[in-house]
Amino acid sequence: MKEFYKKRFALTDKGARNLSKATLASFFVYCINMLPAILLMIFAQEVLENIVKSKGFYIAFSVLTLIVMYILLSIEYDKLYSTTYQESADLRIRTAENLSKLPLSYFSKHDISDLAQTIMSDIEGIEHAMSHSIPKVGGMALFFPLISIMMLVSNVKMGLAVIIPSLLSFIFIPLSKKIQVKGHKRYYDILRKNSESFQENIEMQMEIKAYGLSEEMKEKLYEKMDKSEKVHLKSEMTTILTMSISSIFSFISLAVVILVGVNLIINKEISPLYLIGYLLAAMKIKDALDASKEGMMEIFYLSPKIERLKEIQNQDLQEGDDYNLKKFDIDLKNVEFAYNKDAKVIDGVSFKAKQGEVTALVGASGCGKTTILKLISRLYDYDEGQILIDDKDIKEISTESLFDKVSIVFQDVVLFNQSVMENIRLGKQDASDEEVKRAAKLANCTDFIEKMDKGFDTLIGENGAELSGGERQRLSIARAFLKDAPILILDEIAASLDVDNEKKIQESLNNLIKDKTVVIISHRMKSIENSDMIVVLENGRVESQGKHEELLQKSKVYKNLIEKTKMAEEFIY
């Protein structure tokens, strides 16, 4: 049972074990629920035969039943609720851990709000089903055959009178599973798309306002809401229809028991006592089955949520061994990579970025420069070829060991809604305040930080919303200065800097990069002329590589880039 639960509901080992225990507890609760009916039957028989036992027997029987029921309900409650909440916390942590080990390629193909929904709301759905439905349905699946056999053994006709209508009332639920799941999945998918649209609308507020698109976007959202409402209504209607048909049979079951029972009494096949007993049993079974039907529906609706959770759990993680890298040459050998299958963005790229040297990547926009930086830093895993650091394939190095040795400053700076101090400290978690301030000074941040309300303790808003582009960029450079890793990757760090800031940061950088492996991208061709090695890229391939003077002689693409940069500098608006 444990393995079935684990696979079927994407649970942890502990969660599946607890759910199995809860199922067994539910089964025994169903059994013990029959005891009052049995007691009533014994009492009725004794009244009929005029041999009523002492009060003590009934009191002892009732007290014993209550105690057993209390114990079972406590076990069921504990397994259903306390351990379920623990399981949902474990599932969330496990999913978040999986996500943290996935390459960025996964995130570029999945919406972030969607993933957040899986962690929060999908797991909440599983949590609710675990505590309210799965053990009840599982317990019923064990209890129903047992009680059916007992009833058939006692009296076949009365047994069948209870079992057949009960089965008929239940059968509609699994029969309608396909339609139910399809309808609910459709609604669920639409809901997810709606939440993506809402998020997009919030994130794109600046563009929406700048281009006067508010009304148009609002109408599109209304349309989507209307559509989701219709799909929801349709899905609910099939549920209502199924439940109604099932309820009719459920009610008929009691009438059938009375009819068959009365008939058998008239034919003197059973005593009225049997009828009372079977009627009580039928009522109990009806209640239990009704609860299980609702539980089963909930389990059906879980399907898309579980599929999404399994999808995250079954992704290839970025594995690798912890390794203490000592040398930092980066050697790319025939590297190939595609974001989307069959559309290679990097196609057989080979070059060596040596330790103690600055290697610059240049080429037209979209030729694959940033992608190469992402591959070197293992944010994405390459498809073919090899990238070696310290003669070790980076795919064999754990991301923790690799990231420990790499500082990255990307064009798109990501900041957290924390203080300036904590945002810089991300570069080196155990850095003292003094170290953070020194790094901020090297990155020319001190001036603007000191002007802020609370200096280094100022909160910077979501993703640094309260900072200018240049200030954000400088904070991210300060992080890299603080980390002081032996491999430094810089993607267009001057893009948002004015000439003054760029010059000051350049000076700090020149001190920082000694003995390091530095790989940079810059559209300001002047800033890379002195690089030890310039790799010229064209459509994901290396067109040429060498020093500035050498490339002016041998590389058409490079010459072209230099000329175009000159033209751009002379451009007047």
Ligand SMILES: Nc1ncnc2c1ncn2[C@@H]1O[C@H](COP(=O)(O)OP(=O)(O)OP(=O)(O)O)[C@@H](O)[C@H]1O
């Ligand atoms: N996440 C992604 N998913 C799919 N395609 C992508 C993704 N990121 C980039 N690309 C595509 O890969 C190609 C290379 O992009 P890349 O960002 O590496 O170019 P680049 O040379 O750095 O460009 P730029 O100089 O404009 O920054 C482009 O055609 C781009 O459209």
